[in-house]
Amino acid sequence: MNIYVLLKRTFDTEEKISISNGKIEDEGAEYIINPYDEYAVEEAINLKDAHGGEVTVVTVGDEEAEKQLRTALAMGADKSVLINTEDDLEEGDQYTTVRILEAYFKENEPDIILAGNVAIDEASGQVGPRLAERLDIPFVTTITDISIDGETVNIERDVEGDVEKVETTLPLLVTCQQGLNEPRYPSLPGIMKAKKKPLEEIEIDDLDLEEDDVEAKTKTLEIFLPPEKQAGKIIEGEPDEQVKELVSLLKNESKVL
Amino acid sequence: MNFELTKEQEMTRKMVRDFAEEKIAPRAIDIDKNSEFPEDLFKEMGELGLLGIPFPEEYGGSGGDTVTYALAVEEIGRVCGSTGLSYAAAVSLGASPLYYFGTEEQKQEFLIPLAKGEGLASFGLTEPNAGSDAGGTQTKAVLEGDHYVLNGEKSWITNAEYARSITITAQAGKREDGKNIISAFIVPKDTPGMTIRSDYDKMGVRGSNTSEIVLEDVKVPKENILGDPKKGFGQFLHTLDGGRISIAALAVGIAQASLDRALAYAKERKQFGEPISKFQAIQFKLADMAMEVELARNMVLKAAWLKDEGKPFTKESAYAKLFASETAFRSANQAIQIHGGYGYMREFEVERFLRDAKLLEIGEGTSEIQRMVIARQLGC
Numbered sequence: 330m331n332i333y334v335l336l337k338r339t340f341d342t343e344e345k346i347s348i349s350n351g352k353i354e355d356e357g358a359e360y361i362i363n364p365y366d367e368y369a370v371e372e373a374i375n376l377k378d379a380h381g382g383e384v385t386v387v388t389v390g391d392e393e394a395e396k397q398l399r400t401a402l403a404m405g406a407d408k409s410v411l412i413n414t415e416d417d418l419e420e421g422d423q424y425t426t427v428r429i430l431e432a433y434f435k436e437n438e439p440d441i442i443l444a445g446n447v448a449i450d451e452a453s454g455q456v457g458p459r460l461a462e463r464l465d466i467p468f469v470t471t472i473t474d475i476s477i478d479g480e481t482v483n484i485e486r487d488v489e490g491d492v493e494k495v496e497t498t499l500p501l502l503v504t505c506q507q508g509l510n511e512p513r514y515p516s517l518p519g520i521m522k523a524k525k526k527p528l529e530e531i532e533i534d535d536l537d538l539e540e541d542d543v544e545a546k547t548k549t550l551e552i553f554l555p556p557e558k559q560a561g562k563i564i565e566g567e568p569d570e571q572v573k574e575l576v577s578l579l580k581n582e583s584k585v586l
Numbered sequence: 587m588n589f590e591l592t593k594e595q596e597m598t599r600k601m602v603r604d605f606a607e608e609k610i611a612p613r614a615i616d617i618d619k620n621s622e623f624p625e626d627l628f629k630e631m632g633e634l635g636l637l638g639i640p641f642p643e644e645y646g647g648s649g650g651d652t653v654t655y656a657l658a659v660e661e662i663g664r665v666c667g668s669t670g671l672s673y674a675a676a677v678s679l680g681a682s683p684l685y686y687f688g689t690e691e692q693k694q695e696f697l698i699p700l701a702k703g704e705g706l707a708s709f710g711l712t713e714p715n716a717g718s719d720a721g722g723t724q725t726k727a728v729l730e731g732d733h734y735v736l737n738g739e740k741s742w743i744t745n746a747e748y749a750r751s752i753t754i755t756a757q758a759g760k761r762e763d764g765k766n767i768i769s770a771f772i773v774p775k776d777t778p779g780m781t782i783r784s785d786y787d788k789m790g791v792r793g794s795n796t797s798e799i800v801l802e803d804v805k806v807p808k809e810n811i812l813g814d815p816k817k818g819f820g821q822f823l824h825t826l827d828g829g830r831i832s833i834a835a836l837a838v839g840i841a842q843a844s845l846d847r848a849l850a851y852a853k854e855r856k857q858f859g860e861p862i863s864k865f866q867a868i869q870f871k872l873a874d875m876a877m878e879v880e881l882a883r884n885m886v887l888k889a890a891w892l893k894d895e896g897k898p899f900t901k902e903s904a905y906a907k908l909f910a911s912e913t914a915f916r917s918a919n920q921a922i923q924i925h926g927g928y929g930y931m932r933e934f935e936v937e938r939f940l941r942d943a944k945l946l947e948i949g950e951g952t953s954e955i956q957r958m959v960i961a962r963q964l965g966c
Contacts, residue, residue, distance in 0.1 A: 399593055400600075514605050517635025517648035520597050 330382030330477075331437070332373045335430065335444035335456065336401060337363040338394040342449050351552055362397045365445025367512040368505035372475065373443050374405040375510065380477060382440070383407045387433065389426050391415035395528065402523035403515030411530045418533075422545040423455040429543055430456070431463040432536035441482075442502040446471050454504070461502035469495050471506040591653070598639075598654050602661040605634065611665040617793035618938050624669055624793060625748060628676070632703015637676060641685050645693055646701035652828075652890040656835040660883070663839025664846075667942025668793030670839060671949075674832035675744035675794075676700070679950075680707030683753050683770065683825045687813030696751050696772055705750035710740040710773075710799055711822060718955045720755065720822050723768050725801060727756035729808060734758070734771055736779075736804040742949075746797035747784045750775050753812060754801070755822065769818035772810045779804040790941030827900050829950045830907035831893065834886045837910035837946045841882060844914070844921035844939050845875045851925055868924055875917045882910035901963040908956035911946035918943045 340346060341359040348354065362370070373384045384406040388394045391413060398409040412429055414421065434442070444457040454470070461468035473492070474485035477499070484495045487506045515523070533543065562578075564571045579586045591599070610627060617624055631637060639655040641647025655677065663670030684697040684707070699705045716722035725738025736756055746752055751774050758769040773780060781800040788796060813821055849872055852863035862868045885906040892899035918939035922929035929936045947953050 396593060396596065400597055403597060403601075514601050514634055515597060516601075516633070517598060517639055517650060518643070519635075520594050520601070521643075521649050523597075524594060 330376065330380045330440045332376055332382055332384045333434075333437070333439045333442045334366065334369045334373045334384065334386045334401070334406065335442060335460075336366045336370065336386050336388045336397060337445070337448045337450075338388065338390055338397045339363045339448050339450040346554070348552055348554060351549075353552065360393065360397070362400060363445050363448045363450075365447060365449070365505055365507070367445075368507065368509045369443035369445055370401045370404055370406060371510045371512040372505060374513075376441065376475075376477065377405075377407075385410060385437075387412065387430070389414060389421075389429050398528055399523050400515055402526045402528070403519040404513055405519060407526065409526070409528045411528065412536070413530055413532055416532065417540055418543065420545050420549075421543070422547045423453055423459065424546040425543045426456050427459045427463060429533060429536065429538065430460050432533075432538050433531075434460070434464055436536070438500075440499050440501075441477075442500075444502065444504045446504045446506045457502055457504040464500075464502070466500045466502055467497045468502040468504070469497060470504045472503045473506050473508045475503065475509075591657075594650070595654050595657060598650065599657045599661060601634070602636065602658045603664075605630075606661050606665045610662065610669055614666040614669075615932065615935065615938070617666060617668050618790075618942075619792075619932065621788075621792040623672070623748060623795045627669060628672070628706065628748075629703070631673065635703065636673070637681070637703040637706075638701030640677065641681065641697070641701040645685065646698040648701075651894045652831060653887060653894060656831055656886055656890045659832050659835040660839040660842070660886075663836035664843045665839075666793070667836065667840055667939070667945075668791045670836045671791045671794040671942075671945070672706075672745050674829070674836050675708070676706045678829040678832040679709035679825065680745065680749065680753075682828055683709060683812060683821060684772070686824065687770075687817075687821045688772075689809075689813070691809065692772060692812065699750065706745045706748050708743050708746045708749040708752045708797075709825065710743050710746070710752050710754040712740060712742050714739060714741050718951050720768060720819065721766060723755055723757055723766070725754065725756040727758045727769065727771060729758075732808055733805045734808055734811065736771060736773070736801045736806065738801050740799040740801075742786070743797050743799055745795050746782050746799055747795050752780075752799065754799070755818065758811075758815065758818070767816065767818065768822070769815050770812040770821060771806050772812055773801075773804060773806055777804055777806065789944060790938070791945045792941075823900075826950060827903050828893065830903040830956075831886060831889050831899075833946055833950050834882070834889070834903070834906035834910035837907075837914035837943065838879065838883045838886055840914040840939050840943050840946070841875070841879045841910065841917040844917035844936060845872070845879050847934070847936050847939075848872060848875065848917075848921040848924040851928075862924070871920045871924060875920055878913040879917065882906070882913045885909055901960055904951075904956045904959040904963070907946075907951070908953055908960070911943065912953060914943035914946055915940065 341361045344359040377384050386401040386406045386409040389412045447454040458468050469484050471487045472484050473487050476483050480498045482497050486493050564574045635648040638647035639650040643649045659674050662673050681700040700707050727734045727736050751772055753770050754773050755770050757766045759767045779802045782797045784797045786796045852868050853861050855862045889899050889902040889906040921936040928934050
């Protein structure tokens with residue numbers, strides 16, 4: 330089976346993030362594999378173990394993403410592809426990424442493509458479904474369980490806390506939700522083996538794309554951090570006085586009652 | 587000159603940090619409080635290949651280097667000194683002598699399971715009356731036919747209760763000048779006559795297993811003598827040089843944890859209307875801690891690098907062990923001070939850092955012994 334994973338390098342939202350000149354500061358930010366994409370890598374390896382084949386991890390980004398690709402290889406993926414847009418593109422959006430991936434997959438024959446449900450940075454959740462549309466294959470989002478039998482695929486997906494069961498067929502694109510699996514740590518032997526696994530680097534030229542073909546359809550106007558949390562207010566006095574004070578504050582100040 | 591880590595070293599550090607924070611950190615308080623050896627964590631660490639980092643693949647290891655190993659020890663030490671100490675001892679004292687000095691047969695039988703993480707091993711050098719003065723070893727080994735018979739007593743042996751084999755040092759005859767020949771013998775677990783007791787009630791690293799070993803007519807096949815019978819003493823010195831790097835790395839972990847906790851607390855704690863991190867008295871403490879942690883780490887990595895390059899590292903590993911362990915103690919002490927009364931409480935963890943750090947100024951050669959090693963290297 331030809332198993333593909335779409336992986337995004339993203340900053341760790343658990344670490345401190347700072348913004349200057351409308352951009353997220355690179356310095357000091359910690360970069361990781363998008364956590365939802367980790368579920369995709371783990372599931373891809375499990376599918377390979379069960380059905381045979383090969384796992385290829387694909388990312389669109391710059392050279393810095395090599396570390397995240399190597400980590401996926403250390404977890405057990407077989408090959409990785411970096412579509413390096415550093416020299417060709419200033420800005421990109423979901424449309425850009427989808428067009429690039431479309432061109433890449435036109436030259437390959439995926440049986441299944443796994444992606445994260447969303448990337449934790451911009452959380453648009455668009456690349457997976459839009460790519461499937463472009464490739465004219467079915468897609469199922471937010472999956473929490475998958476089993477493949479021949480061409481038939483049975484999936485459980487998370488729908489706002491409920492479970493929906495879906496039957497579909499290969500070739501297929503799915504996006505992975507928390508709960509699908511517990512991603513493994515890359516083991517030491519895995520890390521050492523990853524050194525020898527192929528990491529192919531291509532540019533959009535290699536996919537017969539021009540800059541104009543992939544020009545972003547959207548424009549980011551502003552990026553800002555959520556307002557800092559204000560200090561709480563402590564209400565003093567006897568319990569019944571406190572209750573009165575609280576109710577009056579909820580009514581008059583925050584106007585929620 | 588290049589201070590950058592390789593991708594493999596970076597990835598290993600990240601993996602061990604994630605593992606340490608998710609799996610070890612939540613249990614660190616209980617491991618210390620209940621003196622519980624986290625056997626299950628060692629099983630998981632074995633599966634991840636952590637117990638075989640500095641050994642080649644042909645012996646079941648991961649084919650990493652000493653730098654990678656030092657980074658792993660630091661990350662584990664950062665969340666739990668007990669687990670960090672048992673980890674460092676398992677690799678540097680348990681497995682390393684077998685790798686460096688063992689015969690091919692000994693490596694096959696005793697090293698491979700350790701490097702694969704299927705078991706732990708210990709190094710039995712210290713005795714009630716002989717520590718760094720290894721020449722004063724009183725345990726005796728006598729050759730009788732095809733066997734050596736060992737009698738004696740060992741103290742403060744890390745991981746012995748959980749070891750599948752213990753490398754025991756003993757007198758095995760006399761040199762021409764009348765001095766004792768000290769050799770090492772691989773004693774498999776459950777060998778009759780070997781009694782292991784773990785009754786020590788320790789100040790720190792309480793979750794790391796520490797045992798007393800009594801040897802009464804313990805018979806081991808004569809092939810179990812480790813490496814060259816005449817070079818026993820040099821073997822221990824080399825083993826201890828390597829062990830010092832790992833103890834130093836553990837110390838850097840504890841020092842870093844102390845700094846992390848102290849800095850976070852100082853930014854949060856408000857007194858006189860502002861965070862105490864705005865007060866110069868606290869700032870100076872934090873600045874000193876940060877500087878010393880970084881200096882200690884640099885020395886550890888340099889010693890590890892020298893070892894990887896096959897260059898002499900005796901002096902540098904003593905520098906690293908001495909400076910890093912004293913840095914860990916100072917940093918933990920200052921972290922408690924910055925926390926005030928809270929720092930004296932177990933749940934804030936910094937008091938544990940101090941108790942754990944104290945061991946690092948004693949184990950594998952006290953700070954005084956490190957100064958002697960350095961002085962000897964200076965030609966004194």
